[in-house]
Structure formats: structure tokens, C-alpha cells
Amino acid sequence: MARAATTSDAFNAIAEPQRRDILALLRAGERPVTDLARELGMSQPGASKHLRVLREVGLVRVRGAGKQRLYGLDARGLRPVHEWLGGFERFWNESFDRLDTYVQDLKQARQED
Amino acid sequence: MARAATTSDAFNAIAEPQRRDILALLRAGERPVTDLARELGMSQPGASKHLRVLREVGLVRVRGAGKQRLYGLDARGLRPVHEWLGGFERFWNESFDRLDTYVQDLKQARQED
DNA sequence: TTGAGGTATTCCGATATGGGCATATGATGG
DNA sequence: CCATCATATGCCCATATCGGAATACCTCAA
Numbered sequence: 001m002a003r004a005a006t007t008s009d010a011f012n013a014i015a016e017p018q019r020r021d022i023l024a025l026l027r028a029g030e031r032p033v034t035d036l037a038r039e040l041g042m043s044q045p046g047a048s049k050h051l052r053v054l055r056e057v058g059l060v061r062v063r064g065a066g067k068q069r070l071y072g073l074d075a076r077g078l079r080p081v082h083e084w085l086g087g088f089e090r091f092w093n094e095s096f097d098r099l100d101t102y103v104q105d106l107k108q109a110r111q112e113d
Numbered sequence: 114m115a116r117a118a119t120t121s122d123a124f125n126a127i128a129e130p131q132r133r134d135i136l137a138l139l140r141a142g143e144r145p146v147t148d149l150a151r152e153l154g155m156s157q158p159g160a161s162k163h164l165r166v167l168r169e170v171g172l173v174r175v176r177g178a179g180k181q182r183l184y185g186l187d188a189r190g191l192r193p194v195h196e197w198l199g200g201f202e203r204f205w206n207e208s209f210d211r212l213d214t215y216v217q218d219l220k221q222a223r224q225e226d
Numbered sequence: 227t228t229g230a231g232g233t234a235t236t237c238c239g240a241t242a243t244g245g246g247c248a249t250a251t252g253a254t255g256g
Numbered sequence: 257c258c259a260t261c262a263t264a265t266g267c268c269c270a271t272a273t274c275g276g277a278a279t280a281c282c283t284c285a286a
């Protein structure tokens with residue numbers, strides 16, 4: 001089996017940096033494909049492909065506007081990610097502490113050599 | 114070019130559901146590989162591989178304990194993800210609104226057919 | 227030392243990726 | 257209808273993936 005499809009969920013979709021960039025740009029408002037491509041330094045087909053992925057996981061919506069197609073952010077798709085992360089927030093500081101004791105253990109072990 | 118390596122960053126590491134499950138389990142405390150494998154219904158080599166990835170992006174720490182190796186959570190690695198997401202929280206409700214108007218546009222367009 | 231439990235690594239196959247390029251499809255204005 | 261701009265798709269490549277199976281590795285105990 002290969003890796004899960006990028007189109008499977010938001011977690012996979014935002015694993016790709018360029019797609020994160022696209023989403024970030026779209027916070028400023030709707031944009032046509034070519035705009036995004038130019039602004040992010042990618043090819044037009046490249047942008048279209050990434051947008052397709054984002055569309056398929058529901059992070060982005062399209063709207064025809066004359067010849068153009070305006071892509072807009074639909075941030076609700078990020079909620080599952082945020083919720084999953086929420087389960088870990090309380091461990092951030094704790095992890096710091098644990099690491100401290102861990103590092104001290106290492107030092108001690110080194111002295112015992 | 115293929116997809117970015119899973120070991121490249123936390124975003125890629127948590128794109129895999131089983132790895133998310135491992136991290137979630139580790140919130141309850143350190144565990145040896147076999148434990149995780151059994152509890153999550155995966156093979157021992159499978160668990161080891163996922164743990165390697167998590168180790169390489171710094172989401173997990175190991176500690177030898179006799180024959181066993183205890184894996185523990187290091188949730189700090191999730192911070193970048195959380196921070197990136199933070200930039201979108203304020204768009205969640207707004208997106209709702211936008212979607213409403215979008216749906217209404219669709220309805221209207223359909224009536225005009 | 228040898229054996230045994232616990233874990234990591236290697237090799238394999240099937241599959242999905244992202245990028246470049248060419249080209250198909252769409253919509254608009256003459 | 258045609259030419260044109262805007263976008264989407266298809267195809268190909270090199271590469272990375274995850275999973276399974278076999279096996280190498282490590283640590284302890286006898």
C-alpha cells in the first residue's frame with residue numbers, strides 16, 4: 001500500500017507547503033488561478049493541481065467569474081486538524097519539563113562512564 | 114519529484130492516521146513498541162517504522178529500559194502546526210457566512226435556468 | 227556463551243506523489 | 257464561428273510512500 005491520498009483529508013492536504021501557502025494567500029480574499037501561480041512562483045498547471053486537491057478536501061471553493069475562476073478559502077475544513085491538536089496543547093509545557101529531566105538523565109549517565 | 118518526505122516536518126508526520134493514533138496513545142504515558150503495536154492493531158515492524166518517523170521529526174522520544182525501549186510524547190513539535198492553524202481560526206465563522214451566500218447564489222442561479 | 231525476548235532494519239511490491247510539458251476544455255468578445 | 261485568454265487534464269518521470277515478511281540487532285538472564 002502507498003501513502004494515503006492527499007485528497008483523503010485535510011491533514012494530508014496541508015502536508016504540502018505550497019498548498020499551505022495557497023491557503024494563506026486566500027485569507028486575503030478570492031483569487032484566480034493565475035494570480036496564485038504568479039504570486040507563489042509556481043506554474044499554472046501546478047497551481048491548478050494543488051487547488052484541485054484543496055477543493056476535494058473542502059478547504060477551498062470555486063466560483064466562476066467570467067473567464068476566470070475565483071478560488072476562495074473555506075477554513076472550516078481545518079477544524080478537524082485544530083480539534084485533534086487541541087488534545088495536545090496541555091502537553092506542551094509538560095513536555096518541556098519531561099525533556100529537562102531527560103537531558104539531566106543523559107548528563108548523569110555520561111558522568112557515570 | 115515525489116511527495117515530500119514524511120520525515121521532513123510535523124505536518125507530514127501527522128498526515129498518517131496511524132501516527133496520529135500513536136501520538137494520542139502516548140498522551141497516557143510512555144509505552145514500549147509492542148504495547149503500541151498490539152493496542153493499535155498493527156505489526157511490530159509497522160509500529161517501529163512509524164515511531165522512527167515520529168522520532169525524526171521530534172514528536173517522540175525514546176528511552177531504553179532494559180530490553181524494552183519506552184517511547185514518550187514530545188508535543189512541542191506540534192507547535193508549528195498549531196501556530197499555522199492559528200492564522201485561520203478567525204476565518205471559520207466567516208467561512209460559514211460566505212458559504213451561505215454561496216449556496217444562495219447557487220439556488221438563485223438554478224432558478225434562472 | 228547461549229538462548230530468548232524485544233526491537234530495528236532491509237528488501238519487496240503496489241501505489242501515489244508533485245513537477246514539467248503539451249494539450250484539451252471553457253468562456254468571452256468580435 | 258473564430259481567436260483568445262483562463263483554466264484544467266493527461267502523460268511521463270523520478271521518487272517516496274506504507275505494509276508484509278524475513279532477518280539482523282541488542283540486552284538481559286541463566
